[in-house]
Amino acid sequence: MAYSDKVIDHYENPRNVGAFDKSDEGVGTGLVGAPACGDVMKLQIKVNPDGIIEDAKFKTFGCGSAIASSSLVTEWVKGKSVDEAVEIKNTDIAKELALPPVKIHCSVLAEDAIKAAIEDYKAKSDQIKKVEAAE
Amino acid sequence: MNNKAQDRWNEKSPVYLDYQATTPTDPRVVDAMLPYFTARFGNPHSRNHHYGWEAEDAVEKARAQVASIIGASPKEVIFTSGATESNNLALKGVANFHKDRKNHIVTCVTEHKCVLDTCRHLEQDGFEVTYLPVKKSGLIDLGALGDAITDQTVMVSIMAVHNEIGVIQPIKEIGAICRERGVFFHTDCAQAVGKIPLDVEDMNIDLMSISGHKVYGPMGIGALYVRRRPRVRLVAMINGGGQERGMRSGTLPTPLCVGLGEACAIAEKEMGTEAERLRMLRDRMYKAFMERLSEVYLNGDLEHRIPGNLNISFAYVEGEGLMMGIKDLAVSSGSACTSASLEPSYVLRALGVGEELAHTSLRLGLGRFSTEEEVDYAVDKIVGEVERLRQMSPLWEMAQEGIDISSIEWADH
Numbered sequence: 001m002a003y004s005d006k007v008i009d010h011y012e013n014p015r016n017v018g019a020f021d022k023s024d025e026g027v028g029t030g031l032v033g034a035p036a037c038g039d040v041m042k043l044q045i046k047v048n049p050d051g052i053i054e055d056a057k058f059k060t061f062g063c064g065s066a067i068a069s070s071s072l073v074t075e076w077v078k079g080k081s082v083d084e085a086v087e088i089k090n091t092d093i094a095k096e097l098a099l100p101p102v103k104i105h106c107s108v109l110a111e112d113a114i115k116a117a118i119e120d121y122k123a124k125s126d127q128i129k130k131v132e133a134a135e
Numbered sequence: 136m137n138n139k140a141q142d143r144w145n146e147k148s149p150v151y152l153d154y155q156a157t158t159p160t161d162p163r164v165v166d167a168m169l170p171y172f173t174a175r176f177g178n179p180h181s182r183n184h185h186y187g188w189e190a191e192d193a194v195e196k197a198r199a200q201v202a203s204i205i206g207a208s209p210k211e212v213i214f215t216s217g218a219t220e221s222n223n224l225a226l227k228g229v230a231n232f233h234k235d236r237k238n239h240i241v242t243c244v245t246e247h248k249c250v251l252d253t254c255r256h257l258e259q260d261g262f263e264v265t266y267l268p269v270k271k272s273g274l275i276d277l278g279a280l281g282d283a284i285t286d287q288t289v290m291v292s293i294m295a296v297h298n299e300i301g302v303i304q305p306i307k308e309i310g311a312i313c314r315e316r317g318v319f320f321h322t323d324c325a326q327a328v329g330k331i332p333l334d335v336e337d338m339n340i341d342l343m344s345i346s347g348h349k350v351y352g353p354m355g356i357g358a359l360y361v362r363r364r365p366r367v368r369l370v371a372m373i374n375g376g377g378q379e380r381g382m383r384s385g386t387l388p389t390p391l392c393v394g395l396g397e398a399c400a401i402a403e404k405e406m407g408t409e410a411e412r413l414r415m416l417r418d419r420m421y422k423a424f425m426e427r428l429s430e431v432y433l434n435g436d437l438e439h440r441i442p443g444n445l446n447i448s449f450a451y452v453e454g455e456g457l458m459m460g461i462k463d464l465a466v467s468s469g470s471a472c473t474s475a476s477l478e479p480s481y482v483l484r485a486l487g488v489g490e491e492l493a494h495t496s497l498r499l500g501l502g503r504f505s506t507e508e509e510v511d512y513a514v515d516k517i518v519g520e521v522e523r524l525r526q527m528s529p530l531w532e533m534a535q536e537g538i539d540i541s542s543i544e545w546a547d548h
Contacts, residue, residue: 003459011459017527034545035491035530038453038479042529059529063455067527 003064004098010068015075018057020044025128028121032112038062039106041070043113045077045085047121053077053085058113065103069093069110077114086118149465150509154443154502155298155326156467160394161351161503167397168353171390179387180378190389197396201358204403205324205343206334210363213379214392217357218325219249220372221344222292224359224383225321226253228369229290229342230262237289241318243267243275244485246294250323254292263287271487272436273302281312290319290341295327299482299498300435301444303331310339319367325349325357329402330410330441335360341367347391351503352398356391359383409503414442416501416510421445423514428521430534434483434496445499446483448492449517451531452524457497460520464513467498491530491540 003011019042020027026047033039039062046055056074060067072093077085093099093107151159171193179194181187199209215221230240242254244266254264265283267275275293284291291313295306306322313320320339325346327333335343340360347356361367361382375384402409424431430450449457454468479493488496497517501510525531530540 008459011456014527019532031529032546035494035540036489036545038455038494040529040545042532059527059532061451061456061528061530062453064459066453067456 006072006097007064007068007099010071010097011064014058014067014071016055016057016071016078017059019059020046020055020057025124026121028117028119028124030113030116030118030120032116033062033066033109035061039066039109041066041109041113043070043073043110043117045082045114045117045121047082047125051081051083053080053082062106062109063103065097065099065106066109068097069099069106070113072096073110073114082118082121085114088114149463150513152464152466152499152501152505152509152513154500154505155301155349155498156500157348157354158351158502159504160348160353161398161401163401164352164394164397168390168394171393175389177389179389179392180376193389194387194392197392197394200396200400200403201345202360204328204333204399205340205345205360206336207360208363210380211335211360212358213361213382214387214395215357215359215383216355218247218323218344218346218349219357221346221357221359222247222249222321222323223253224369224372225342225344225361226250226257226290226292227372228382229319229321229367230257231370232368233289234262237287239263239265239285239287239289241265241267241280241283241288241291243269243293245269245273245297245299245482246292247298247323247325250292250294267293269485272439273297273300273434273482273486274304274436274439275309277305277308277312280309281316284312284316284318288316288318290321292321292323294323294325295333296324296330296441297435297482298326299480300446300486301326301441302435303327303439303441305439306333306340307338313341314339326441329399329406330443332406335362345395347395347398350395350398350402353391353394356388356395358395410442413501413505416505416507417442417445419507420499420501420510420514421447423511424518427514427518432488432492434486434488443501443505445501446496447499448483448488448496449521450492450495451528451534452521453494454496456524457495457517457520460524461513461516464516467500468496 028045030043042059044057045053048054056077058070058074060070090107090111175189177186177190179190198212202209202212319341321342323344329350341362343360345358348354373384432448434446483493
C-alpha cells in the first residue's frame with residue numbers, strides 16, 4: 001500500500017511522543033482502541049487554567065496511519081481551547097493525511113482519543129472543583 | 136557487506152526475505168527454458184514432425200525430473216498451472232469420482248486458502264468436511280486424525296510444510312494411518328518440495344500438489360502426483376483434448392514444464408547442502424533476535440520446521456507499523472492489516488496465539504540467494520525499529536509499569 005508523504009513524515013518523525021504524569025492537575029488522558037484490533041492510542045493533553053491546551057503527548061500501537069493520525073492531532077490540539085479541540089473531526093484528519101478507505105478507522109480512533117482525553121480532563125477538574133467547593 | 140549486496144541496497148531494491156511467497160527463478164532454470172520459447176517452440180502434442188517430438192522429449196524429461204524428487208514414476212505426474220489448480224483437482228477430482236459411495240473429507244484448519252476454499256465448495260455440493268485443529272506447535276494430533284476418519288471418509292488432505300509458519304507435519308505417520316484405514320491421502324507439498332526429502336512410496340502418499348515458483352522454477356506451472364498402484368481415479372476439471380491421461384486437458388507449456396523439471400533436478404541435487412546453509416542463517420537470525428530483544432515469540436514449532444522460515448511476534452509492536460519502518464526489507468506480516476480484512480492471520484489464531492500477539496508478527500523467509508550479510512542487515516534494521524516503536528507503544532509502556540494488558544477492558548472498534 002502506498003502511504004502519502006504526510007503519513008510517512010509523521011511515521012518517521014512523530015511529533016510529541018511521550019507521556020505526562022496522569023495524576024498531574026490539568027492533564028487529561030485518553031486511551032482508545034484495543035490490542036486485539038491492532039490499534040491502541042494513548043493521547044494526553046495538558047490544559048492551563050484558562051482552558052487552553054498547552055501541550056499534548058501520544059503513544060500509539062498500530063500501523064503507520066494510526067501513528068500518523070495521533071501524531072497529527074497532538075499538533076492540532078496544541079494552542080486550542082478544550083471546546084475547540086473537541087470539534088476536530090476524523091474527516092479532517094483523514095483528508096489531511098490522504099488516508100485510503102481501509103485506514104479511515106485510524107482517523108476515527110484519533111478523534112475518539114481527543115474526546116477521551118478531554119472527557120478525562122473535564123472529569124478531573126470537576127472533581128477538583130467539587131473538592132474545593134466542599135472545603 | 137559484500138559488493139553485490141551493497142549494490143542492491145544502493146539501487147534501493149529491498150532485501151528479499153519472503154521466500155515462502157515466491158522464489159526467484161534460478162538462472163540455471165531460465166537457461167534451460169529459453170530454447171523452448173524460440174528454436175524449439177513445437178507443440179509437444181504434435182506427433183507428426185520434428186518440432187513436436189523435440190518438445191515432447193523435453194516435456195517427458197521434465198516429467199521424469201519432477202517424479203524423481205518425490206520418488207514417483209513419471210507416469211504418475213501430470214502438469215497443471217500451479218499448486219492451486221493441483222489442490223483443486225486432487226480434492227474435487229477424487230471427491231466427485233467417489234461421491235456415490237463416500238462423502239467425507241478430513242483436512243486441517245491451517246491449510247492454505249485454496250484447500251480450505253475448495254473444501255467449502257465441496258461442502259456446498261453436499262460433502263462433509265472435518266477441519267482438524269492444530270496444537271500450539273502448529274502440528275496436527277495423529278490421534279485426532281484417526282478419530283476423524285469414518286467409513287464415509289474418501290480422503291485426507293494435510294499439507295506437508297506450512298506456508299506461514301514453516302512447520303512440517305508428520306507426513307509419513309499420516310500416510311500410514313490413511314493406508315491402514317483405506318482412505319486416499321493428498322498432501323499439498325507446494326512449500327515442501329525441494330525443502331525436505333519426500334518419497335511417495337515410503338510416505339504412502341496418493342496425491343501430491345507441487346508448485347513451480349516455490350522451488351526456484353517459473354510461475355504458472357505446477358504438478359499433481361496421482362498414484363497408479365493402487366490406482367487413484369479422479370474426475371477432470373478441464374476437459375478437452377485429453378492430455379495428461381485425460382486428467383488435465385490443454386497444450387502443455389513446454390518452457391514452463393522444462394523449467395519445473397530443471398528446478399526439481401537442481402533442488403534434488405542441492406537440497407542437503409542448501410538446507411544446512413539455510414539452517415545456519417536462520418539460527419543466526421533467530422539467536423540475534425532472542426539476544427537483542429525481550430518479548431519475542433516464535434510462532435510454530437522450531438524443531439519440526441523447514442530451515443528457511445521464521446515467524447516471529449515482536450510483542451507490543453504492530454506488524455504493519457513495523458513493516459513500514461523496514462521498507463528496505465521485503466517481508467510479510469501476519470497482521471494482515473495490509474490486506475483489506477484487518478483480521479490477523481487465521482493460522483496464528485488456530486495455534487492459539489492471542490489476537491494482540493498475532494498483530495505483531497512477521498514472517499521472515501530465507502532461501503537460495505540469501506546471504507549472511509543480508510541476515511545481519513535485516514536483524515539490525517528490525518531490532519532498531521522494534522526498539523523505536525516500543526518507545527512509542529502505549530502497550531510497551533504499560534508492560535514496563537507492570538500493568539497486565541489483558542486486565543484492561545478494551546472497547547471493540
